[in-house]
Amino acid sequence: MKGTFTKNFNPLITFEHKRDTYGFAVRPQHLQRYREYSNIYKVEEEERSDRWEDFLERQAESAQSPVNGISEEEGNAASHTEAKIQEADTVVEKTLQEGDTIVDKTLQEADTIVENVEEASSGSKSAAEDPVENVPEQEEASAEKDTKMHKVQIWTHIRPSLISIEDMMSFRVKKRKNLLNEEQGVGRKNNLSVIEEERPSKGAPEEDSEDEFYDMERSDPVQDTSSLDNVNSSSGGDAVSPEPFFPWKVELESLVRGGVPMALRGELWQAFVGVKARRLDGYYHGLLATEVNAQSDKDFVSASNGTSKGSNTGGRCANEKWKGQIEKDLPRTFPGHPALDEDGRNALRRLLTAYARHNPSVGYCQAMNFFAGLLLLLMPEENAFWTLVGIIDDYFDGYYSEEMIESQVDQLVLEDLVRERFPKLVNHLDYLGVQVAWVTGPWFLSIFVNMLPWESVLRVWDVLLFEGNRVMLFRTALALLELYGPALVTTKDAGDAVTLLQSLSGSTFDSSQLVLTASMGYQTVNEARLQELREKHRSSVIAAMEERSKGPCVRKDSLGLASKLYSFKNDHGPLTKEANAAEGLGDLQTNGDLCPLELIGDTDADSLPDLQEQVVWLKVELCRLLEEKRSAVLRAEELETALMEMVKQDNRRQLSAKVEQLEQEVAELRQALTDKQEQERVMLQVLMRVEQEQKLTEDARRFAEQDAAAQRYAANILQEKYEGAMASLAQMEKRAVMAETMLEATLQYQSGQVKAVQSPRAVHRDSSTVQPTQEPAQDIPTRKISLLSRPFGLGWRDRNKEPIEGNINESGQSTVTLQKDTNGQQ
Amino acid sequence: MATSGNKNINAKLVLLGDVGAGKSSLVLRFVKGQFVDFQESTIGAAFFSQTLAVNDATVKFEIWDTAGQERYHSLAPMYYRGAAAAVVVYDITNQASFARAKKWVQELQAQGNPNMVMALAGNKADLPDARKVTTEEAQTYAQENGLFLMETSAKTAINVNDVFYEIAKRLSQAQQVQNPSGMVLMDRATEKATSSSCCS
Numbered sequence A: 001m002k003g004t005f006t007k008n009f010n011p012l013i014t015f016e017h018k019r020d021t022y023g024f025a026v027r028p029q030h031l032q033r034y035r036e037y038s039n040i041y042k043v044e045e046e047e048r049s050d051r052w053e054d055f056l057e058r059q060a061e062s063a064q065s066p067v068n069g070i071s072e073e074e075g076n077a078a079s080h081t082e083a084k085i086q087e088a089d090t091v092v093e094k095t096l097q098e099g100d101t102i103v104d105k106t107l108q109e110a111d112t113i114v115e116n117v118e119e120a121s122s123g124s125k126s127a128a129e130d131p132v133e134n135v136p137e138q139e140e141a142s143a144e145k146d147t148k149m150h151k152v153q154i155w156t157h158i159r160p161s162l163i164s165i166e167d168m169m170s171f172r173v174k175k176r177k178n179l180l181n182e183e184q185g186v187g188r189k190n191n192l193s194v195i196e197e198e199r200p201s202k203g204a205p206e207e208d209s210e211d212e213f214y215d216m217e218r219s220d221p222v223q224d225t226s227s228l229d230n231v232n233s234s235s236g237g238d239a240v241s242p243e244p245f246f247p248w249k250v251e252l253e254s255l256v257r258g259g260v261p262m263a264l265r266g267e268l269w270q271a272f273v274g275v276k277a278r279r280l281d282g283y284y285h286g287l288l289a290t291e292v293n294a295q296s297d298k299d300f301v302s303a304s305n306g307t308s309k310g311s312n313t314g315g316r317c318a319n320e321k322w323k324g325q326i327e328k329d330l331p332r333t334f335p336g337h338p339a340l341d342e343d344g345r346n347a348l349r350r351l352l353t354a355y356a357r358h359n360p361s362v363g364y365c366q367a368m369n370f371f372a373g374l375l376l377l378l379m380p381e382e383n384a385f386w387t388l389v390g391i392i393d394d395y396f397d398g399y400y401s402e403e404m405i406e407s408q409v410d411q412l413v414l415e416d417l418v419r420e421r422f423p424k425l426v427n428h429l430d431y432l433g434v435q436v437a438w439v440t441g442p443w444f445l446s447i448f449v450n451m452l453p454w455e456s457v458l459r460v461w462d463v464l465l466f467e468g469n470r471v472m473l474f475r476t477a478l479a480l481l482e483l484y485g486p487a488l489v490t491t492k493d494a495g496d497a498v499t500l501l502q503s504l505s506g507s508t509f510d511s512s513q514l515v516l517t518a519s520m521g522y523q524t525v526n527e528a529r530l531q532e533l534r535e536k537h538r539s540s541v542i543a544a545m546e547e548r549s550k551g552p553c554v555r556k557d558s559l560g561l562a563s564k565l566y567s568f569k570n571d572h573g574p575l576t577k578e579a580n581a582a583e584g585l586g587d588l589q590t591n592g593d594l595c596p597l598e599l600i601g602d603t604d605a606d607s608l609p610d611l612q613e614q615v616v617w618l619k620v621e622l623c624r625l626l627e628e629k630r631s632a633v634l635r636a637e638e639l640e641t642a643l644m645e646m647v648k649q650d651n652r653r654q655l656s657a658k659v660e661q662l663e664q665e666v667a668e669l670r671q672a673l674t675d676k677q678e679q680e681r682v683m684l685q686v687l688m689r690v691e692q693e694q695k696l697t698e699d700a701r702r703f704a705e706q707d708a709a710a711q712r713y714a715a716n717i718l719q720e721k722y723e724g725a726m727a728s729l730a731q732m733e734k735r736a737v738m739a740e741t742m743l744e745a746t747l748q749y750q751s752g753q754v755k756a757v758q759s760p761r762a763v764h765r766d767s768s769t770v771q772p773t774q775e776p777a778q779d780i781p782t783r784k785i786s787l788l789s790r791p792f793g794l795g796w797r798d799r800n801k802e803p804i805e806g807n808i809n810e811s812g813q814s815t816v817t818l819q820k821d822t823n824g825q826q
Numbered sequence B: 001m002a003t004s005g006n007k008n009i010n011a012k013l014v015l016l017g018d019v020g021a022g023k024s025s026l027v028l029r030f031v032k033g034q035f036v037d038f039q040e041s042t043i044g045a046a047f048f049s050q051t052l053a054v055n056d057a058t059v060k061f062e063i064w065d066t067a068g069q070e071r072y073h074s075l076a077p078m079y080y081r082g083a084a085a086a087v088v089v090y091d092i093t094n095q096a097s098f099a100r101a102k103k104w105v106q107e108l109q110a111q112g113n114p115n116m117v118m119a120l121a122g123n124k125a126d127l128p129d130a131r132k133v134t135t136e137e138a139q140t141y142a143q144e145n146g147l148f149l150m151e152t153s154a155k156t157a158i159n160v161n162d163v164f165y166e167i168a169k170r171l172s173q174a175q176q177v178q179n180p181s182g183m184v185l186m187d188r189a190t191e192k193a194t195s196s197s198c199c200s
Helices: A002-013 A028-098 A105-122 A124-143 A147-152 A160-183 A187-202 A204-218 A225-233 A243-257 A262-273 A283-304 A315-329 A342-358 A368-378 A381-395 A405-421 A423-432 A436-445 A454-467 A471-488 A494-506 A511-521 A527-549 A552-571 A575-592 A594-602 A610-756 A761-770 A780-799 A804-825 B023-032 B070-080 B095-111 B135-144 B160-178 B184-198
Strands: B002-005 B008-017 B045-054 B057-066 B085-091 B117-123 B148-151
Touching: A028 A160, A028 A243, A028 A262, A160 A262, A160 A381, A243 A454, A243 A511, A262 A368, A262 A381, A262 A454, A283 A342, A283 A381, A315 A342, A342 A368, A342 A381, A368 A381, A381 A454, A405 A423, A405 A436, A405 A471, A405 A527, A405 B070, A423 A471, A423 A494, A423 A610, A436 A471, A436 A494, A436 B045, A436 B070, A454 A471, A454 A511, A471 A494, A471 A511, A471 A527, A494 B008, A494 B045, A494 B057, A527 A610, A527 B070, B008 B023, B008 B070, B008 B095, B008 B160, B023 B045, B023 B057, B023 B085, B023 B117, B023 B160, B045 B160, B057 B070, B057 B160, B070 B095, B085 B095, B085 B160, B095 B117, B095 B135, B117 B135, B117 B160, B135 B148, B148 B160
Parallel strands: B008 B057, B008 B085, B085 B117, B117 B148
Antiparallel strands: B002 B008, B045 B057
């Protein structure tokens, strides 16, 4: 199975660079982002292929036993006759598919195999079915000229692994049909369901499995309430084991939310929509065959065209009307898509024509061309037809009809939800005068085709088709508003807001984020809730519709009266009271307006007097005007607050200007301060340096003084010494003079004595008295000198050393004098 | 709704007309200067915006390009409500589209903003050989109904910008007459009041 997956999407990827994997054009401004995301898509695709494969394998295992049991017994007999038809079938198919890039060949091959298996499994039923299907086809092929594509219309069954899913979903379809049957047993739909009811009787095994799925469905909480009602009415096979299917569906749901693999998408979508259960053999060909007959009618029908309004009775008349529109839209559907060549467009034409004939009350509505085109890219023509039928008739019942009432109702419902969920955003949009519906209306009508990047569109479709209702539309829209609300709030005018929302949603490439936000974040937005809200709004939409369909004359009249009433009302009381009154009236209206409107609708308008009619219109007008007034008041309040804000802002601007000025001044002052501080610092430094210098000089001075003192002191000492020396010198001199005189005196005396008595004994006596015992052997003359010189020889030598010689000479002299002296003393 | 402030006018403009008359092509030509032979069908409506400078004002157009199919008619009021200008487009090669255009004009006169500037654009003027609606016929109708007519071609760009330029000019003149001076907020409020009482 995996082989077919990869084979299937690989060739598709190699499209020209301005088209995406599906062959759709990528807008030039999104090319870059698309390239960024294409790798992510590829990875996601691989992952989900694996997951689905795993799921389907397990599914096959659990389903194998019952299916095989039947096929082996009943199928064998039928399969022989079957096989030949099948083979012929596939040959035609293959050759034609070659020219058709839409459906991959490998897929087709797989399908035909599948077909065989399936035919075998459903046994006798398909034996009766297939000849019917193929024979008229061949007849057509020979009858018509553009035979080529008609053979491609061949109905193909989906692969067996998906059959259980298909059965489950088919059951939903049958339930709806039964419901319809009960409600309105008129018209063509009745015929459809009669045939539908006959079918199960053909194959008993099918019915068995249906009952099982039936139970499963019933236990599913997501299902809509209307189906629950039906369950009670026809709970036949209640006892059949529902357990094994319950977890299975939950898993399937999460798988679908994670995305459907490209290779399986076409078939799974068919399964989801319940194509098998919807299909009537030959119905599609029958619709197209009438074309030939219609063509002959055309000439005289065209004369009366435009007058009829698509009612059931004028089926053929309306025919012409949509015919032209379809023709106009054919080339305007995915222009340039490689698969929509001449053949593709022919298929599209047939598909849309068939649908318009199938459901004349809808006919053809723009947007269906895109849906049909998309479906044709994914599946064979008739399969696409039944899928389209499922989508438009069931999922979007009342959406694309002439009045598009459900579409308008849904927008009101969405507005309610948005108001509830995003009050801030809605406030802002109200302020800008933007209605959410301006943008979301096209989203819903196109089911996001051309509104989001394709990957996201397909992911939304996956979930939408699986769930079988429009809940996913709402959830996706809410998710988009959640994602982009914050950006929208910053916009300044209506144009910017709408442009932003359009461009942001147009570049929602993160499809997984979108789908998960939508399906996980808005669980409370479910079918029951939506139905409730729809009921609430439907009456007002219908009323507005009726009003518009009345001529402008009536309207103008009522307008005049209404405006009088409005101004009258306007004079009274405070605003709040009025708002309340308006609300009260609004309620009254919603409750009561259906009755008068029905009255008008049922009875002939001419028979009623104008007055009553006008009263009704007046009421409606009044309510509308009051509502408008209320919104005007709200808007005025908003504007007032806006004004206040602006004024505040203005004040703020002035204040901030002042503050700025002051700040500047402060800054300047600060600058000055710092300058001054710096100067001070510099001054201080200078001062310190000066001080230091001063200190240095002081020190120097002190040192100098000390030096000076020391020197003075030294000088003094020297002076003293000098004086002392001088004194002692003077003393010495005196003594020397004394000694000289004494010496002279003694000399004189001696000479006198010598002359008288010359006795050497005197000298000898002298020496013996001085040294009587000590040194008798000493030289007497030296001893004499040393003895004599000692008392003043010491001082002399200390004070004057230079004149030693002189001194010695002197001392020699002085010894003499000393001797004389001592002698003189003695 | 048109609002002015410092000669900046925001004007909501709506395009109405039959299927395939060329509404989207006109807008695309005006806004992006592009033309494609097969313009994808418009579902619901599409939005564009473009700014034009006229004389002493700049007009920012908020353009709603509506779907042409008859049944989408029911959604149209949502888009033309409060619009300051409308371009009703018909295809000069298609008489039915002219009839449809007349219906639109009627509806706008009955339900639209009374001061709405309306233009009638006869598109596909590049196909004179296939012409089904004569200029005289359209001109007479336009004069009777107080519209201005221009025959345009989105394909060759003839008169396309002129239509929008003329509208912008008329809007700025109307604006000056209506409010020679005053505050933005006041303008808006009165504008809202008039628009809410005159259209649904």
